[in-house]
Amino acid sequence: MPIRLYNSLTRSLQDLEPRTPGVVTMYHCGPTVYSSPHIGNFRSFLFADVLRRFVEDQGYRVQQVMNVTDVGHLTNDDIESGEDKMEAASRKTGLTAWDIARKYEAEFHDCQHKLFVRLPHHMPRATEYIAQMGAIIDDLLQKGVAYQTNGNVYFEVARFPGYGKLSGKVLEELEAGARVAVNEEKKDPRDFALWKVDPKHQMQWDAPFRSGVRGFPGWHIECSAMSMQLLGPQIDVHTGGEDNMFPHHECEIAQTEAHTGKPFVTIWMHARHLLVDGTKMSKSLGNFFTVADILGKGYSGLELRYALVRVQYRQALNFTLKGLDEARAAIGRVQQCRQRLVRVRDGLERAGADDLAAACTAANDAFTAAMQDDLNVSGALAAVFDFVALANKAPVSVTGAKAALAVFARAEDVLACFGPEPKADATSDAPAELLALLEQRKAAKKNKDFAAADRLRDQIAAAGWRIVDAPTGARLERT
RNA sequence: GGUCCCGUAGCCAAGUGGUUAGGCAACGGAUUGCAAAUCCGUCUACCCCAGUUCGAUUCUGGGCGGGACCUCCA
Structure with missing residues (x-):
């Protein structure tokens, strides 16, 4: 059975069929490093991690890239009023934009570690791919799909007929939105920046394309450049939060496909936003938690991971402190079961005659089937807990204990939300x-x-x- | 205003046109010198109305309610 995933582009489930048999390339829009990572960020990143782990579990080799956006992500996608997030944080703290970026990048990596993320093969910084961005911009200018005004370079959306195919946005709607700030430089309000000129900006580069002016890159071009450089012009899976669908991913498609002339991504996947206490997480509502906030309340990274991963990525997940307590209890149930099996295996408890062979196979199959069904983690967890109940009741043999422990080890390898095999005796x-x-x-x-x-x-x-x-x-x- | 998602037992949350999902909590039992921890057992739901059907929580239509996106956001 293949892995079936929901493709935002086709709005349907489809089988994962990598372009190169046996190898899956995936790119994930990573953090913008201007503040501490919060639990909503990590719902997306943990989804990407579970996807990668399960794809590997199914025998594929994965090439995984998650970028670090350390320049160019504006507080408003408009050259006049938008301010780079690094620069905004710099203004508030007195640190330089570079210091801000490095500080929060380090914090991000620390959180990955604490939440048991299997590190992507590449975690490129946007600031280190300026040349690659320049090559694309240069090509788009030559092709006439981009234009330069006062040094700023814009992608001309009207020249890319497929614009809107991912998000379903059409021109009329965007204009009717009327929230797009008026910018006289643009030919069309939908046009987006590839390169920006701002003498006050702390992060500056000489233009990496012909006849350009010193400046800095736009946000969208970064992902196209890093993805193409590290994974090639066409990739199998690209993920991000649901908010990335528009405009970010829509723009990525436009500029990448205009550049390469080929379909960019086979399957686009978007994680639903996390809710906290039933509503959107926001600082003003007081329901905003960074990863550090949760760990500071005495919950472990494992418990937080369980709470963020236990619901399928396309479902709204309502995060609560009570949910963390439930996670703690649920993890305990699994670990208790594993500990008993370890004790049987190691001869510390009396063994029975049940080798659990059929139960192990059934549990593995149920787990696999749920995960193949668009990463139905809730269903996969149910398979694990069904197996816990069975194993607890069974007069398990030494062989059975070993086999059962292998079932748990496999589930742990994919979800990483139970912890390592417990010791027989602490x-x-x-x-x-x-x-x-x-x-x-x-x-x-x-x-x-x-x-x-x-x-x-x-x-x-x-x-x-x-x-x-x-x-x-x-x-x-x-x- | 436009687009979309959801409404399942006390809480969280899968799934299915007809057979007990699962977790947490609660309660009962086992165990214990008493406990703790643990294990076992019990707890059978699907927002409302109409339609399709032999049969709908599951499909269709309508309603009510909640939420998200369209703007910086994962």
């Missing part, structure tokens, strides 16, 4: 003094001195550990 990780207390308690219990035993248990609890009294003996676990 007791040995506890500080020596706690182990001493545990021994004392054992003795107290043997002497039926329950008052002393309970006091020791409280001491251990106060140190952040709990005693688990299992039939096979007492052990310690972190709380």
